Amino acid sequence: MSDASLPQTAATGPRSTKPRSEAEIRAHGIDIAANPPQRALHLHRELDRVWRDAPGWAGFFTSVNHGTIGLRFMVTSFVFFAIGGVLAMLIRAQLATREGDFLDVALYNQIFTMHGSIMMFLFAIPLLEGLALWLLPKILGARDMAFPRLSALGYWCYFFGGAIIVLSLVFGVAPNGGWFMYVPLTDKTYTPGVNADVWLLGVTFVEISAMAAAVEITVTILRCRAPGMPLTKMPLMAWYLLGTAVMMLVGFPPLILGSILLEVQRAFDWPFFDVARGGDPMLWQHLFWLFGHPEVYIIFLPAAGALSTIIPVLSRTTILGYGALVAAVIGLVFLSFGLWVHHMFTVGIPHMALAFFSAASALVVVPTAVQIFAWIGTMWMGQVQLRLPMLYVMGFFATFVMGGLTGVMLAMVPFNWQAHDTHFVVAHLHYVLIGGFVFPMLAAVTYWMPLICGRWRIRGLGESAFWLILIGFHGTFFIMHLTGLLGMPRRVAVYPDNPEWEWLNLTSSIFGMVMSAGFALFAFDIIMQWLFGRRSWRNPWDAPTHEWAMPLPAPSYNFASLPGPRQPDAGALLPLARGEGLLPGAPRGDRETLVVDPGSGRPDHVAVLATSTALPIATSAAIGSFFGMMLAGQYWLALLGIAATLIMAWRWGGIMGVTHDRGRIEVAPGIQLPLHYQTRNTLAYTGALALLLADGALFGSLLFGVGFLGVVAPGWPAPPSGLAHGPLLLAALAALALMAVGSWAAMRAERLRAAPAGSSWALAGLVCGLIALGLLGVLAAGLDDPRRHARDALRGAILGYAVVHGVIAVMLALRTVMDFRQGRISLSRRGAAPAWQLFQGWWLATSAAALGTVALLEVLS
Template identity: 80%
Template sequence: MTKGPRIDTRNDAIDTDAGIAANPPRRALPLHRELDEVWRDLPGWRGFFTSVNHGTIGKRFMATAFVFFAIGGVLAMMIRAQLATRDGAFLDTELYNQIFTMHGSIMMFLFAIPLLEGLALWLLPKILGARDMAYPRLSALGYFCYLFGGIVIVLSLLFGVAPNGGWFMYVPLTSKTYTPGINADVWLLGVTFVEISAMAAAIEITVTILRCRAAHMPLTRMPLMGWYLLGTAVMMLVGFPPLILGSILLEVERAFDWPFFDVARGGSPLLWQHLFWLFGHPEVYIIFLPAAGALSTIIPILSRTTILGYGALVAAVIGLVFLSFGLWVHHMFTVGIPHMALSFFSAASALVAVPTAVQIFAWIGTMWEGRVQFRLPMLYIIGFFATFVMGGLTGVMLAMVPFNWQAHDTHFVVAHLHYVLVGGFVFPMLAAIAYWMPLICGRWRVRGLGEAAFWLIFIGFHGTFFIMHLTGLLGMRRRIAVYPENAEFEWLNLVSSGFGMIQAAGFALFAFDVIMQWMFGRRSWRNPWQAPTLEWAMPLPAPSYNFASLPGPRQPDAGALLPLARGEGLLAGAPRGWRETLVVEPGSGRPQHIAVLATNTALPVATAGAIGSFFAMMLAGLYWLAPLGIVATLVVVWRWGAIMGTDRDHPLVEVAPGLSLPLHWQVRQTLGLTGTMVLLVADATLYGSLLFGVGFLTVVAPGWPAPESGIGTWWMLLPALAALALMAAGVVAARLAETRRTRAGGRLWTRLGLACSALALALLGVLGWGLDDPTRHARDALRGAVLGFAVVHGVIAVMLALRADVDARQGRIGADRRGAVPAWQLLQTFWLGTSAASVAVVAAQEVLA
């Protein structure tokens, strides 16, 4: 068994065998060859475009994120060069605007989020005891959306049309009037394209943690990293939709003149601020939580003890996840919000420090209780403590309204956010990279380089940003390129810039160290940190399939390396030639069925290309061609469904002596269905954000004109009610299509449901025809947006109904097989519910007008 810390089992009873016997041992090498044949990527360039393996995709995400980090870092150095003197002539104002906007946007959207996604995709199956993420093709789709979108955003800088309105893109500055070029469109379309990868990652991280853990690993015994990533993923599911909605609304305003944010026509710029910060503040915690997960993993191992307060840390994660959604208005304290509302958000902003402090004390307590080893990851952890705690304290200062009013939009805020983000994300992630590099590349690092990089980064960072607090308190505003009247700012800025260069040298040395390790490091021995967690129960570097046999109650930790390699765990090898992993019940971890995962395919890159074509048409202003991109996307997405399912029943699979499970085609609670539910959580958040917009503008922009046409007129009410009735009939048909699938004529219900959905969609078109001109007023624009939401979901419901009908025709529906019917039921019900709510809201607006 491995020496060193063990998984803490004192507080939770473990079912040590759960009735699962060990498989007979086999020779490890043939088992490895059998699995690698099935799981490995295609060689060469074909592998780049077709790999769906979580190990490959995760590493690509992380490598690409660091490339963007380097680009963002170069931009930061240009900012510091410009600000080093009060009359800096290094950049002109327009270019300076583009550079600081791009620096923030790249660091947030192209570095931080993708890096955490990459780490999660690469690490999660390994620590949970699975062979891959729940949706390998979705991982690859997310990567290509990120790559293509990121390239477009960065290229815009080279062509001089980069976004220039600040990373939060406030209107009216970014409206068509004040930003007539495509600068803002690059941000709105590019970031939305990239965020497809965030939503994809959020869905699959959630489902993987809930359903793809080792057999009989209950949630309450899951590695803490799992809890942190679950919290992160849920926050992404709820946090990103408001930003996506805001971006869509602003792009529609810019492209088609629908006045959501135009004061003259009943809109409000504050609606953008609300939607942006509904995402923007949780974003800070989205970035922090995975880093905190890495800390909770690494600190006990490098302190040679177990983590202190597992339950308290889980509770702190729960508290952070929720409370972080009650803070967003503290970014808007100066916009003229009534005192009571300010107080709500000020109190929430102060309260969120409590769960953060609980974690800090748990980590300090763990180190106090153990024997700290000051190896490279621990140096970065010390850097985290020194930096993040200071950032947290200035955060509490900024949560206080009177101080916030004084420091708002000054360099004090810039210093605070860098202390929080670099302290709370970059230092822990550098620790994580240093810690997991042997598992990534199988090699040990070159002595000395990493330590030198750490000290350069640490000294450079604090020299740059600590002084920035003072610059801010002296009154230096953010986003200014020159300050000719303020000689008192100059020496502080000069010092900041000097240390900034030292920091940049540190990051360059870090990158050099990683490359040296990857290429020239000596072979690492197994489990070099003597860690107990499951990711070290495999050879180095991690093989394509992770585990030759999956961990169960008899193989709970890294000590089971040899038994797992010999196939003594569950589901040994790949005897059917499929990529298989175990699916468990979410709470207890009881094994339920075997998922057969997708193999190498070019569908994800093709889908990303199709989606990208839509965004490209929009960016080019070819709005009449943009629907072709949507059609192309629907065609490719249809292919995803076409290669799923089976037209015959398969026998049960013996995963261990005495334990046989069905394949996922023959169960109802599949990973696909869980994923659809999770997707609908995000979808419902987007819809809720849209309703928030309706309510907000109704409140802040009174005196709206009465509608000339609307639900209140009989010829609009009638098709609205008929559409709702048809949607409801579709729900009934979808249910009957499942319950009566084995009876003669069972296909009647899929056909009937398809007809009902298609007719309902057509009636929505009639409603659209009757709406008032959406360019007339924000009220009309919002009604158009609400109808657009219903139409989009109608198209998806029709697609799913058609998929179910084709499944029925092709024999993919039978006694145990349900095809796409359960997913169709969910979508159809969601479509009905949101459409009914929309009709009620629009009718209420008309009654109250």
């Protein structure tokens, strides 16, 4: 790679503050003239009035600003980290002696289950979401995330769901089936209590926030970059987070589907996993690990992104091998979906599959190795400054490399058969997760702390915390490899017959306390920095990326004017503050940010973002009422929760759209852009596409379940079906035809939006959708009892999928009809029609595919 094609932010180097020459800008492809300078203080006041949260508690509950929400995510996740850490200490206390009677076995089972679940779902994922929400708009040069209300909705779902999960521990009904919840142990027979429901419902509730964040991160990176920043030159962190978000979109749906199916089995006795009635517990393991393995990389990628950001800055150089790192990220995204079976080497997998997944698991090391050597090469090239974030980077290397190598060992089937489910695996996964996630995240926190609080840390505390954590960690987990090799399995509370394991465990326990002290000191250091640190000067690390092109602490609106090609890096701090960038100030009193073309980064339109509102918290409370009723076993009342959620979802659309056309906005001299109301390819449209990617993964997982049970599960073929084939087929075909007519109507409604016929088409589409939904109801009434056999249960699940999407399509049709009535559609404004078309088409396509699959299986059997 020649120097000319190096990434824009990196090539200019940390110290380059001079504006680009005309030749440079022309070579870059896009030039945007600078706006005339204004008084920075005036701009600040104008923007802050529009962007800041409401004062007091009202602001706490109504904030949608990514700065507030992102920080809140991170703080909350560290609180859960502390809770999970306390549980870990209880585990270590219990295992310190071989007949520890500190906890009884039943309580111990709850505690290790909760430790794993909290660390995964309430700490790691939310922390990376919080970091992404907080950092992305700043590093990309935008004022907020693409969907501010969605950020807040995600936070409240996380908060309420996490609260349910943690409170269950207080009431003694916490999940106790291990964090991967294998059935049949977690079905109604072997876990009659509410414990498993807490996990299934609570985690699914929390995962709403993961899906929300994934959609938002994807759209923000693709559409909210600084104008003139092509995909191929964006900061590496954005590439890493884009990979993460896409993996979340595809990786979480299998888990969500598995959780729904298992909860339906527990609540309504539909036998998806009951081997006596055509189900198979192996289906749970496949769905869980289809999520579970990508999950490891979902956690690792943002951490690696932080490393790729911090290492060059603290080595006073640019990153080595930008292109290779991007290729490594893309490689990891794809490869990580081909590895899940390596968690299942001992379940009785066919011989060839073992070889394939073993080789694939080894192959995934290659992109990781590329990154490791690129980082070492970068440090070699530059001059390493061993400041606190760099210490944590060193901690990462010392830990993660070993975790990766034990991972390669575990990928080898003969070794896996010996070490699987022992403390060797426990040691390995802590090396990978603490090495590959916690150390880089601590580096990230210490690195971005000045931007968060505007203060510099107090000397000494941070270093002490680092050494305590590092020594405590290796003291705890290094010898745990040996404990496992000596035969100690996971998840045992006592080991009375094995005195040879005792000294190993005692050592681990003692060092575990040292590590805890380290984390406590870390938290103390951060609080001290926040409260008492001295004021930091701007861009204290002399970093190139845009998040440092703003005053400290970061203002509510990020940039007084948005960075364009003439403000390529953090050196443009003053011109940006004076409004020389794009879209300066908030002269219209709206929260405005720029939207660009996904590939080239050419400015496309101006999006008006949502302001503070209580709708997100109210919506998540409505969703929570559904989960709460399900948890309480009040299934009929849960319908009220669904109704409340639908009402809230309807209100969500209320602020979208305007009743009159607005003029174009001059974002820079000579560049006039439309507002998003008058554009078709809006942020919301891109978001809907991202959501459909996740939806497709969910639907694919469901079809995988149909195929898997039909082919692999014992207990097939299913008993003869009592279906009235003729009438039901007729009803299904009629429903499909109506969905197709609805799709046509949605298209006509948009095309004829300026004519009176448009409104009529929308109404016709709505009626078609309603009748199709009614026909699906007829089908539901005609199905075999889903409790009889997994085949019948799967048909019920497929029908449920169609009904849910029918409700979404009908609501969008209704919204379009209302948009016509309320004058929110004109020649240049399209209202909800484009989104309606997408979901109506999706409803039609998935229903047709589902009917085809069911019919095919019926013919074959």
